[in-house]
Amino acid sequence: MPDTTRHSAPDSSTPRQRALAAVNLARYRLNDESITSRAFAEMRTNGVCVLPGFITNEAVADIVREVEALTPLAHRSAPRRNPYLTAANGANTHAVELHDSLEVLAYDHFDPEGTLRSLYECDDVLHFVRRCLGLDVLHRYADPFGALNVSIMRDGDVLDWHFDMTDFVVSIALQSAESGGDFENAANIRGNDNDDQVVAAVLRGDAQERVRIEPMTPGTLMLFNGRRSMHRVTPIKGMTPRFVALLAYDTKPGTDSTDALKLSRYGRLPSGRLA
Numbered sequence: 001m002p003d004t005t006r007h008s009a010p011d012s013s014t015p016r017q018r019a020l021a022a023v024n025l026a027r028y029r030l031n032d033e034s035i036t037s038r039a040f041a042e043m044r045t046n047g048v049c050v051l052p053g054f055i056t057n058e059a060v061a062d063i064v065r066e067v068e069a070l071t072p073l074a075h076r077s078a079p080r081r082n083p084y085l086t087a088a089n090g091a092n093t094h095a096v097e098l099h100d101s102l103e104v105l106a107y108d109h110f111d112p113e114g115t116l117r118s119l120y121e122c123d124d125v126l127h128f129v130r131r132c133l134g135l136d137v138l139h140r141y142a143d144p145f146g147a148l149n150v151s152i153m154r155d156g157d158v159l160d161w162h163f164d165m166t167d168f169v170v171s172i173a174l175q176s177a178e179s180g181g182d183f184e185n186a187a188n189i190r191g192n193d194n195d196d197q198v199v200a201a202v203l204r205g206d207a208q209e210r211v212r213i214e215p216m217t218p219g220t221l222m223l224f225n226g227r228r229s230m231h232r233v234t235p236i237k238g239m240t241p242r243f244v245a246l247l248a249y250d251t252k253p254g255t256d257s258t259d260a261l262k263l264s265r266y267g268r269l270p271s272g273r274l275a
C-alpha cells in the first residue's frame with residue numbers, strides 16, 4: 001500500500017469544512033440561485049455546463065498529490081466496444097469497434113478524510129449539483145468503486161467516442177496532459193430524427209461543425225448530459241498524465257453499476273463476492 005499519509009500537523013477541521021475550503025466560494029457561492037439557474041439553463045440548451053476554477057488551486061494540488069501516491073493501485077483496462085458501450089459486435093447500426101485505454105482509481109482507494117472524498121461527500125456540493133441539474137432529488141451512487149473515481153490517462157491512452165449509460169456525468173479536471181486529452185463533444189445528437197446519420201458522420205470525422213472542445217482546465221467542474229451527447233477524450237501525448245475525477249449521482253437511491261462494469265473498469269468486485 002503506498003504511503004499517502006500526511007506528515008504535517010493533524011488536521012482538526014471537519015470534512016465539511018475541508019470540502020468548503022476546497023471550493024472557490026468567492027466565485028461560486030453554493031447557494032447562489034443565479035449561478036445554479038444559469039448552469040441549469042446551459043445544461044438544457046447545450047447539454048453541458050463548464051464551471052472553470054470551481055476548485056481552488058491549492059485543493060487541486062492536494063488532490064493531484066493524493067492521486068499520484070495512489071497510482072500503483074489503479075486498474076488498467078483496454079475495453080473494445082461500440083459507441084453505445086455495448087459489445088462491439090452488437091446488433092446496433094453503429095457496431096463499429098472502438099477502443100479505450102486508461103487506468104482508474106476507485107472510490108475505496110481514497111482517504112475518507114482527504115480533500116476529494118470530503119468534496120464528494122459534502123451535502124452542500126451535492127445540493128449545488130442538484131440545483132444546477134434542475135432536480136428535486138439527487139443521491140450519491142451506491143457503487144463502492146464507481147461512486148467517485150479518478151481516470152488516469154497516460155501517453156497514447158484514449159477514450160474513444162461514446163454515449164454514457166447514465167443521464168449525467170459530473171467531473172472535476174485535475175491535471176491536463178502536455179498535449180491531446182481534449183474532451184470533444186457532439187452535444188445532444190441522440191434522440192433526434194436523423195441521429196444515425198449524425199453519429200456516423202461524427203465517427204467518420206465528417207461533422208466537425210457538430211463537435212466542440214470543452215475547456216477542462218484544472219479546477220473545472222463540468223456537468224454533462226452524456227446519454228444524449230457523444231463524446232471522447234483524444235489521445236494523450238507526452239509524459240504528464242491527464243487526471244479527471246468523476247463524481248457519480250443518480251435520482252434514485254441505491255443505484256449501483258453491474259458486476260460486468262465493475263470487473264471491466266476496476267478489475268474486481270466488492271470483497272467477499274466472486275467474479
Ligand SMILES: O=C(O)CCC(=O)C(=O)O
Nearest residue numbers: 151164169183226233244
Ligand atoms: O475523462 C473525461 O473527461 C470524460 C470521461 C467520460 O467520457 C465519461 O465518463 O463518460
